[in-house]
Amino acid sequence: MSNRSNRPGGPGKPERPAQRTRTPAAYGRPGAGAESRGARQQAEGRNAGAEGRGGAEGRPADKLGGGMAGRRHAGGGAGFRSGGAGDRRGGVSQPARERRQEADAAAREERSRALAYADGAEDAGGDEDAAEEGEQYLAGKHPVLEALKAGRALNKIWLSSQAQKSLVQPILEEAKGRGVVVQYADKRKLDSLAPGMQHQGVVAQAAAVSYAEPAELLARAAERGEAPLIVLLDEIEDPHNLGSILRSVDCTGAHGVIVPKRRSASLTAVVAKTSAGAVEYVPVARVSNLAQTIDRLKEAGVWIAGAAGEAKTDVYATDLTGPIAIVIGSEGKGLSRLIREKCDFLISLPMFGKLNSLNASVAAGIILYEAVRQRLAKRGGGPGKGGHASP
Secondary structure, three states, X not given: OHHHHHOOOOOOOOOOOHXXXXXXXXXXXXXXXXXXXXXXXXXXXXXXXXXXXXXXXXXXXXXXXXXXXXXXXXXXXXHHHHHHHHHHHHOOXXXXXXXXXXXXXXXXXXXXXXXXXXXXXXXXXXXXXXXXXXXXXXXXXXXXHHHHHOOOOEEEEEEEOOOOHHHXXXXXXXXXXXXXXXXXXXXXXHHHHOOOOOOOOEEEEEEOOOOEOHHHHHHHHHHHOOOOEXXXXXXXXXXXXXXXXXXXXXXXXXXXXXXEOOOOOOOOHHHHHHOOOHHHOOOEEEEOOHHHHHHHHHHOOOEEEEEOOXXXXXXXXXXXXXXXXXXXXXXXXXXXXXXXXXXXXXXXXXXXXXXXXXXXXXXXXXXXXXXXXXHHHHXXXXXXXXXXXXX
């Protein structure tokens, strides 16, 4: 019984010491316990709202008080609101509420930005398209010279004042013939125009490259009297790979490249530099939905061949002489599931070493040249006119 009666809250709980007793008199009944610490704390809680002392000292008295005080605290009665109002005005709860409101506002703003981004991403390219509609800088002798030869609009060309005459003379002649302004500048100026690029002392400001339509690629093949040979890129994001593929497409005489608008490298100065100017001659079509474009190519009589390392069909045992589009997958994941399912068949390159994959641009070049070999053999041998891949 003695242990039970000593437990907190037990039926035989003894009275607490007089100095810790709190009664309703301590919360405002005149003349009862006016000198007790609970009364002083309550008075301070009511009078010190502006300085924040009521929240710090009034609450302990509430927790230790009698039944009426407990009811006021839990139920939010008039007595508690009287002291709490001072707490809210000057105590720690006011800054906490402000911080909570600021956090809610920031969260709403973040959700709005996320929705706006999602809407813009579903649109045809969003801000990225808008940026590409402006001007860009070409760096290097070959990209600038080929842009001039192709008749691309150039606003100005900067040449290094220390550049070798043999290097810049062809550019000067082409620029003079087309009325393009040429200005000499020091290396610091050129570095600022083309940061991080090997400009070889030549930088040009050019209008953005315009994209083609998939139908234009088929029309190009028809004009040449050739079976279409097109390259589709499934999320190739490295601009160096895109530039190298464009170079191989131009060298093999293929009829163009199709890329998706999202998760794909675009025609930037890095691509132009890597392609050695091929970007000026190879039409690149950019589409919103690559899978739907594949369906349209099938309707036009084009076969779709996907390059996949696990494919059982060897590229050298596959007929590539007919109208065909070769799909090259991304650098890390290869072909996506949907695009793989859209392909009419899959082809692979034989592997004899320790590695089981090739760089995307290297694989594209090998497959394109196998198509050239087969088409030349079908025609009877000999080089094709202009390097075209089809007879």
